[in-house]
Amino acid sequence: MQQIIFILLLGITSYIAYKLYSRIFHNIMMGKPYQYQNTDKNERWRNVLLVAFGQKKMFKKWIPAVFHLFIYVAFLFTQIELIEIIIDGLFGVHRFFAPILGGFYTLLISTIEILSLLAFIATITFLYRRNLLKVPRLVKSELNGWPKLDANLILIGEFLLITGIFTMNGADTVLQGIQPDHYPNTGSLAISSWLGPALFGGLEPEALMLLERFGWWLHLLVVLGFILYLPISKHLHIFLAFPNVYFSKLTPRGQMENMPEIMNEVKSMLGFSTGDEEQVMGEEMPEFGSKDVFDLSWKNILNAYSCTECGRCTEVCPANMTGKKLSPRKVMMDIRDRAEEISRNLRSGDMKYAKTQDNTxxxxxxxxxxxxxxxxxxxxxxxxxxxxxxxxxxxxxxPVLIDPLEPIMKMRRYEILSESAGPADWVPMFNSIENNGAVWQMSVEREAWRNEA
Amino acid sequence: MKVKTMAEAQAEGLDVEVLFWVGCAGSFDARAQKVSRTFATLLDKAGITFAILGNEEMCTGDPARRAGNEFLFQLMALQNIDTMNKYGVKKIVTTCPHCFNTIKNEYPELGGSYEVMHHTQFLNKLIEEGRLKVEGETFKNTNVTYHDSCYLGRINGEYEAPRKLIQELKADIVEMKRVKKNGLCCGAGGAQMWKEEEAGEKRVNVERIEEALETNASIVAANCPYCITMLSDGLKAKDKQDVVKVMDVSELILQSIKE
Structure with a gap:
């Protein structure tokens, strides 16, 4: 019976997960092509190892970094136990690896238990930092409502996940002494060997068996719930951080993306050779910059979906810290939310979202x-x-190499190049550059300063 | 000393070692002009054959590009590259980190590849090679704090060259809370220099100068004409302009060189 429910659950979850994750992929691919240099594979993989896998940039703030590392490493190791849970569930066996691995199994599960305990402490710490200590970057206005709830739901999920593991292992430890035939010896586990008897010692075998199953199912259901929950959560970073770091820009930080169409237009205007005369624009000026997510690159959208809203960017933003509305984190959240909105509307197929002239x-x-x-x-x-x-x-x-600056610059480009709008203060600067080749309108010659040298 | 233009140098048949890219601020802003003269004097003292583009120099296009005006950026950049390639320029030194960044990182894609140095890097090289000797003790035991400009520091990773120069003066560097990778912007970048700040609680330059004042340094050393403007304005807002001075690193060097 349990086996059938398990297989059904696993199947349904996999199907829905496939649907949800391909949706995310399609949303990211709404963006324009992104030219990344595939030749620099070594540096890209180095980044993945150091920054994504090694969490290098997290350690600029060591307190959250250490606690985050506990959860991260516990998450990685728990996958081993999850594999056993899946095998046990599929084939109706119990602790499949225990007799095979023997003493190594004890070591493995003990490691997971110690990491889980550390992750448990980290989870409590994070709930405390967010809700009681109110670390400034974690309580900014852009987190009001769903983002705040989202963050807490994940932490509560983690809490349940770990509770499940310890209930399962603790009850199992006690049961090993009562029914050694059904409960293979796991050896003395680091935490459960004392926590189990302390919590569940003296309980009836039926109660213990129920507890063991409860722990097992709780852990599994939270895992499956997590898989389905991630696509609507900021927590997607646990997967996307890796590709996001891999595809991150390797060109100099100070180099803005060139716009070859405009370069060639200006070249032909100046009478310079463009190298490729075909590329010169036609009569109709196309739109430049980014008005919507379609005009961003897929890398910009991947950035948005990789953001876990930690707010390290906003915390150091000079505009934000002096009370301006700009928050780089909000920029990334907005791009994701807009992509989600478009994705929902596109899926509805409702023609009210189509351009009117195309309706016919x-x-x-x-x-x-x-x-x-x-x-x-x-x-x-x-x-x-x-x-x-x-x-x-x-x-x-x-910490995961998101670039909030690029979309901001692309929106400025749209505003100036496609709308001829933008801050009025800039107009004199533009005019002065265009007419005099200098940022200020001056009555003296550019080289006049040298006369006093 | 007479600062020559490339055209003049070429007419005289001079072999120009390095082009001094002065930039708009260095050419027109009264405060930054002083830095241009200071740096030219240092180059002269070191016996460097240098020249400027003079009236042939145009804005690099950095503020236009960062405001979103790619068209204007290309218009400036392509003409500058054409001028420099015409003169066969190989090496460039500039006192402005914005010009430095744009010429170094953005011009190559447009057909202008040069060896570009910021003047603090260049001065360091001159001292290392023994072409400039810092001997004066004008700033010995003076508390100097150093402001990393975004475009030299975080964006181009140069934190040490200007600090080494300050150490040459035997001055005591007192660091601010936010330095190097974590340095705080002066508020001028991204074409903010040419517009009023957006509505907020405080000006960015005031936030930064407060941090500088916390160090009790009597000199705030900078490497960028726009940072110098912003930090000086911040000092005035705090009414500290008589107690603390904002100076370019090159000005400190010149004052420490024996005549």
Whole structure:
């Protein structure tokens, strides 16, 4: 009976998970092509090892880094126990690895138990930091509502996960003494060997068996719940941090992405050879920069889905810390939320989201005819993007190499190049550069300063 | 000393070692002009054959690009590259970290590849090679704090060259809380220099100068004309302009060189 329920649950979860994760993939791929240099594979893998796997950048703040490391390492190791749970569940056996691995099994499960205890302490600490200590970056206004609940739900999930493990192992330890035939010897486990008898010693075998099963199912259900919950949560970083770090930009930090169309246009204007005369623009000016997520690169959207809203970027943002509206974290959250909104609307297939002129002959809603009358600017205000000093502190701060600066610059490009809008203060600077080749309108010659040298 | 333009140097048949890229601030801003003169004097003292582009130099396009105006950036960049390639420029030194970043990191893609140095890096090299000797003790035991500009520091990873220069002066470097990778912006980058700050509780330059004042240093050393403007304005807002001075690292060096 348990076996059937298990197989059904696993099957259904896998199916829904496949649906949800491919949805995320499609959402990321709504973005434009991203040119990454595939030749630098070594450096990319080095980054994955050091930054993603090795958590190098987390250690700029050692207290959360250490606690995060507990949860992270416990998560990695618990996968071994999860494999056993799946084998046990599929084949109706109990602790499949115990007799095979013998003493090594004791070591393995003891390691998982110690890590789980550390992760338990970390979970409590994180709940405390978020809800009682109120660490400033964890209680900023962009986290009000769902993001705050999301963060707490994950921590509660972790709490339950670990509770499940210890209930299961603790009851099992006691049962090994009562029914050695059904409960293979695991050896003396680091935590359960004393926690088990302390909590459950003296209970009836039936109660113990129930507890053991309860722990087992609790752990499994939370794991399955997690898999289905991740795609709607900021916690997706546990998977996406790895590809995100791999694909992160390797070109110099100070190099903004070039716009070859404009470069060639200006070259031909100046009478310089473009090398490829075909590339020169036609009569109609295309749109430049980013108005919506479609105009970002898929890497920008991957960044948004990889963000776990830790707020290290916002904490160091000079604009944010002096009370301006800009928050790099909010920029990333907004990109993700807008991508989600578009994805929902696209899936609805409702033609009210299609561009009006296309309504007559085209019957299906796609990203190419999508227009819901909204854009990224409905999420990220102009005031926010105007406040950025391009200081790169946010880029430096992110533990998973997210670049919040690039989308801000792309939105500025849209505003200036496609809308001819932007802060009025900049107009004299632009005019002066265009007319005099200098950022200020001056009456003296550029080289006049040398006369006093 | 006469600062020559590339055109003049070429006419005289001079072999120019390095092009001094002055930038808009260094050319037009009264405070930054002093730094341009200071650096030119140091180059002269070290016996470097250098030249400027003079009226042929244009804005690098950095503020335009970061404001979103790619068209204007390309217009400036392509003309500058054309001018420099015409003169066969190989080495460039500049007193502005924004010019430094743009020429070093953004011009190559547009056809302009040069060896670019920030003046603090260049001065370090001159001292290492013994072409400049810092002997004066003007700043001995003076508390100096150093402000990392974003474009030299975090963006281009140069934290040590300016600090080494300050150490040459036998001055005591008192670091602010946020330095190097974690350095705090002065508030001018990303074309903020040309616009009013967005609504907030405080100005970025005030936040930064408060941190500098906490060190009790009497000199705030900087490496960027825009940081110098922002930090000086911050000092005025705090009414500390008579007690604390904001100076370019090169100015400290020049004052420590025996005549």
């Amino acid at each position: 002959d085209i019957k299906t809603l796609t990203k190419d005819n999508y227009d819901d009358g909204k854009s990224l600017f409905d999420y990220i205000t102009r005031e926010e993007i105007h406040a950025c000093t391009t200081c790169n502190a946010c880029v430096e701060a992110c």
